[in-house]
Amino acid sequence: MTEEPRLTGINHWQRAVDLVSRRHQGQFRDNGVTPYASHPMRVAMTLAVVFGVDDERILAAGVMHDLIEDTSVDHDEIAELFDDEIALWVSCVSKDMRMPHDRREEAYDMALAEAPWQARLIKLADVFDNLVDSMGTEKQKSAAGKAERILKLVGEDDELQGAASILAELQQSIQVCT
Numbered sequence: 001m002t003e004e005p006r007l008t009g010i011n012h013w014q015r016a017v018d019l020v021s022r023r024h025q026g027q028f029r030d031n032g033v034t035p036y037a038s039h040p041m042r043v044a045m046t047l048a049v050v051f052g053v054d055d056e057r058i059l060a061a062g063v064m065h066d067l068i069e070d071t072s073v074d075h076d077e078i079a080e081l082f083d084d085e086i087a088l089w090v091s092c093v094s095k096d097m098r099m100p101h102d103r104r105e106e107a108y109d110m111a112l113a114e115a116p117w118q119a120r121l122i123k124l125a126d127v128f129d130n131l132v133d134s135m136g137t138e139k140q141k142s143a144a145g146k147a148e149r150i151l152k153l154v155g156e157d158d159e160l161q162g163a164a165s166i167l168a169e170l171q172q173s174i175q176v177c178t
Helices: 012-023 038-050 056-063 075-081 084-092 101-114 117-134 140-154 158-177
Strands: none
Touching (some): 038 117, 056 117, 075 084, 084 117, 101 140
């Protein structure tokens, strides 16, 4: 595990951006050009600007949502650098990449359906960004399908209704265009 500086006096989300920028360094989105770190930054922006989230802890977890899945960072490191609850939210939106694909997706869906609303909100922002990013590409149909799947998983939680409605509207508008 690489030693991470424990910065004090800086907001959670600022520390999360710093960690994500360093740990996703050298990774790229599927297009092979866009630095991967742009996606978690956009997820946090979606949470803040599109969904109206101002809780810096949720924004920090949103920025870090892919760290466990795509880097060597684990739950314990996030808990140590931030706190147990933020680490839980990030863990809840992380798939166990050691499992076979179909089993992994099934286990992920079951865990996400039971996850705290904050984790499910982060997942809505993640899917929103992936859907926007897929527009006009061959991945658009797949991303719209994932949006539909996640919308079913989030349930009727009051904290999620605004974000779920926004994602559903985007997903429907994309299906109309295809």
